[in-house]
Amino acid sequence: MLSDLQRVLNTYWQQFLYISPKLLIAFIVLVLAIFVANHLSSLLGSKLRAKSHDPLMAEFLTRFSKWALILAGLVLAMEVVGLYALVGGLVAGAGLSAFIVGFALKDIAENFLAGVVLAFNRPFRIHDTVQIKDLVGKVEDLSLRVTLIKTFDGKHIFLPNAMVLREPLINFTRDGYIRQDFLVTVDLGEQGDSQQATALLLNYLKANKGVEVREPHTPYVILEKASANTADLRAYFWTFSEDYRRGTLELKSELMRDVRARLSDQGYAVQNVAQ
Template identity: 90%
Template sequence: MFTDLQRVLNTYWQQFLYISPKLLIALVVLILAIFVANHLSSLLGGKLRAKSHDPLMADFLTRFSRWALILAGLVLAMEVVGLYAIVGGLVAGAGLSAFIVGFALKDIAENFLAGVVLAFNRPFRIHDTVQIKDLVGKVEDLSLRVTLIKTFDGKHIFLPNAMVLREPLINFTRDGYIRQDFLVTIDLGATGDSEHAAALLLNYLRANPKVESKDPHTPYVILEKASANAADLRAYFWAFSEDYRRGTLELKSELMRDVKARLAEQGYTVQTVAQ
């Protein structure tokens, strides 16, 4: 028994001594590949960021080139050791194993390909405010597998790229301007003059320097509903949307808060101001 064990151990030791030079060379190849990948991708990323106006694309291509070079080095190291042919033969010869590996990597491959599509299609840029399903936030990063969204309450959401590509995506800031609206219900009193009230509301919107007033982004007011003594006026205005929360949401809140006092100064009673 001990003789057999000694013979087996001696066989393994001889095999290790035989393959150890190849392992050493493969390790050196892999380390060099990682070193070259890091430096070349950093050099490429610096040039892309300097010449490109799209940091999202530059960052994605930098990561892609780094992992591609590392993968090439890993394949070369496996070829040196002789494992590449062995692993390839096992995967090609075992249908069940190939199916299991393919199924396990399905989501990774899907998200990677979706990331490539998003990087080149560019439905958003870094710091754009987007909505995917019920999630609204700013785009912070696009990696090979996930898109990072930061919500307005400070949460970081990592969305699979395949989901971002598959779901309808609303970009609030791509155009640079976004239109908002709110409803003002006014008690007309005995005059019943809704046109005068609409004109006052429109002048108030135009007087605010934060409201865009150049074509085609001009404010306007429509009469949505009228009764004998009341009128529903809907005000539409455009705002600069680069900072969606401050440039749009806070401006809308400011207008809704102040419109009641402004119209009251002209003798109108504002019943409600709503979205």
């Protein structure tokens, strides 16, 4: 038994000595491929960022080129070792079917392909504020597998690209402007004049520097409901949405907070201010 074991180990050792030069060359090829991939992708990335107006696409193409070069180096290293059949199988199975091999690779392939679609379709840009399901935040990054969103409370959420592509996506900042509204319930007093209260509320909106007053994004006020002495006035206003949290949410809060005092100065009692 010992002699058989010795003979088997000796055979393995001889085979290792025979293939070790090829293993060394394959290792060098793989290291060179990684080195070249890092430098070429970095060079490509700098060129794309300098000439492209879309940093999201530039970053995605940079990462894609890096991993494509590394994969090419890996295939070449396998050829050097002599794994011709395995390399041939990989080449023959290139395409969509090569990615979806078994359940474990299905999710990887799905997220990768979704990332490609998102990069070229571009439903958002870097720093756009988006909502996916109940998640709201700024887009920080798009990789080959996940989309990174940073919420307003500082949380980093890594969403699979397939989920981002599959779910309805609301982009709050793509147009550059966004409309907000709030409801003001005004006690009209004995005169019951809702038109004057409407004009006062509209002038208050126009006087705020954060409210857009140029066509077609002009503010307006409608009478939503009226009774004998009260009126529900719905105020609509547009604002620049690039900084969604500061330019929209904080502005709306400011308007809702100060409208009571402004109308009270003109003799109107504000009963309620709501969304």
